[in-house]
Amino acid sequence: MKTRLLEYLACPACSSTLRLAEPATPPPSDQEIDRGSLTCAGCGATYPIVRSIPRFVASDMYAASFGFQWNKFPTLQLDREMNNDLSRRRFYATTGWPQRLEGELLLEAGCGSGRFTQLALETGAEVISFDLSSAVDAAWKNHKGATNLHLFQASLLAIPLRKGLFSKIFCLGVIQHCPDPKQAFLSLVPFLRPGGEIVIDVYQKTRWVPSLKYWVRPVTRRMSPEALYRVLNATIPLAFELKKRIHAVPGVGPKLAQLIPIGPLSHANIGLHYTEGELKQVKVLSAFDMLSPKYDAPQRIEDVQRWFEEAGLVEIETRFGYNGINAKGKRPPAN
Numbered sequence: 001m002k003t004r005l006l007e008y009l010a011c012p013a014c015s016s017t018l019r020l021a022e023p024a025t026p027p028p029s030d031q032e033i034d035r036g037s038l039t040c041a042g043c044g045a046t047y048p049i050v051r052s053i054p055r056f057v058a059s060d061m062y063a064a065s066f067g068f069q070w071n072k073f074p075t076l077q078l079d080r081e082m083n084n085d086l087s088r089r090r091f092y093a094t095t096g097w098p099q100r101l102e103g104e105l106l107l108e109a110g111c112g113s114g115r116f117t118q119l120a121l122e123t124g125a126e127v128i129s130f131d132l133s134s135a136v137d138a139a140w141k142n143h144k145g146a147t148n149l150h151l152f153q154a155s156l157l158a159i160p161l162r163k164g165l166f167s168k169i170f171c172l173g174v175i176q177h178c179p180d181p182k183q184a185f186l187s188l189v190p191f192l193r194p195g196g197e198i199v200i201d202v203y204q205k206t207r208w209v210p211s212l213k214y215w216v217r218p219v220t221r222r223m224s225p226e227a228l229y230r231v232l233n234a235t236i237p238l239a240f241e242l243k244k245r246i247h248a249v250p251g252v253g254p255k256l257a258q259l260i261p262i263g264p265l266s267h268a269n270i271g272l273h274y275t276e277g278e279l280k281q282v283k284v285l286s287a288f289d290m291l292s293p294k295y296d297a298p299q300r301i302e303d304v305q306r307w308f309e310e311a312g313l314v315e316i317e318t319r320f321g322y323n324g325i326n327a328k329g330k331r332p333p334a335n
């Protein structure tokens with residue numbers, strides 16, 4: 001944690017100012033504090049700084065699967081590491097923001113291992129990112145040394161920040177994984193400054209038969225992350241080999257291979273050139289990401305539109321996009 005983050009923090013319990021309790025002598029404002037604690041000037045609550053990250057929750061709560069997932073696969077979706085532009089395309093298609101945002105203050109809710117954090121940092125803006133789970137440790141390792149990043153571990157439902165600060169807020173791939181998606185969205189809005197913009201994406205609820213994952217999830221969401229990972233890591237690479245062989249059978253092969261529900265054998269047609277080893281890992285991650293979360297609540301576009309209206313936002317846009325529904329809106333400017 002950099003002491004500069006203190007300018008933005010507020011106690012999640014009572015909204016008062018937070019102070020550095022340890023170390024007793026604050027380092028220069030850009031230097032990282034590896035461990036210590038924060039204390040609230042109002043209610044006296046203390047919050048530890050562990051492995052350079054202030055922690056405002058005592059555990060990952062319902063998001064433990066995500067902590068496991070992003071620490072197990074910290075770089076598999078990072079454009080920089082995978083040498084592709086998958087996250088970049090989704091970030092800009094969803095936000096529509098300019099590539100340079102120097103002088104702006106951005107808030108990212110639910111950063112995971114930081115695939116979108118990378119894009120936000122590259123704009124030159126000052127970025128504050130957080131996640132409920134220990135995924136923040138993966139994000140920290142991925143972006144160690146970024147002078148314009150502040151990270152902490154906290155819940156969307158008790159954000160330890162001063163309200164009305166941010167010119168832009170983004171929350172991608174998170175809302176459907178919260179116990180109450182509408183409440184999760186509404187909890188972000190007060191942090192926008194007047195004229196500021198919020199962008200989210202959320203899974204879309206289909207009117208037809210739910211996808212296969214929703215038939216399996218009642219069992220898998222109750223498994224421990226370690227047990228589910230062991231099952232998937234043992235079976236998916238084998239299923240991949242089998243699918244490859246079936247696919248190679250002349251004539252019916254490619255059609256028959258489609259019955260093995262692990263997605264395509266190559267992503268080259270969308271510009272993603274994984275090695276076979278990477279591709280197997282991508283498939284394990286993607287199955288884990290579908291089957292492990294405690295909550296997975298897709299939404300209808302008309303309901304998302306209503307959330308934005310109820311929040312008093314203007315210039316609302318809702319449409320279908322990369323991850324289901326993309327939505328954005330602005331807080332009305334101050335008079």
Ligand SMILES: C[S@@+](CC[C@H](N)C(=O)[O-])C[C@H]1O[C@@H](n2cnc3c(N)ncnc32)[C@H](O)[C@@H]1O
Nearest residue numbers: 063066110111112131132133155156172173174
């Ligand atoms: C599917 S991951 C997406 C992570 C990242 N945005 C991405 O797209 O790679 C969902 C993330 O939301 C986080 N999350 C779930 N509930 C949250 C909450 N109440 N507050 C903050 N983060 C939460 C999880 O811990 C997890 O890292």
Ligand SMILES: [Zn+2]
Nearest residue numbers: 011014040043
């Ligand atoms: Zn307090």
